[in-house]
Amino acid sequence: MPTYHYRCKNCGYDFTEQQSFSDDPITVCPKCSQEQVHKVYSAVPIEFKGHGFYRTDKSSK
Numbered sequence: 001m002p003t004y005h006y007r008c009k010n011c012g013y014d015f016t017e018q019q020s021f022s023d024d025p026i027t028v029c030p031k032c033s034q035e036q037v038h039k040v041y042s043a044v045p046i047e048f049k050g051h052g053f054y055r056t057d058k059s060s061k
């Protein structure tokens with residue numbers, strides 16, 4: 001599930017939310033309840049470090 005980064009333009013509250021692709025984006029701030037939240041496209045995405053995939057190579061020689 002992707003993690004989206006949001007920020008409130010009213011109070012500056014910064015938070016992340018795990019949402020599926022089909023979920024509606026959050027528009028209301030959970031802190032001040034103002035409809036001032038916009039999505040932030042962070043330059044540093046939150047993800048697990050290290051080897052994300054371990055490929056089982058059945059045809060390794």
Ligand SMILES: [Zn+2]
Binds near residue numbers: 010
């Ligand atoms: Zn706010």
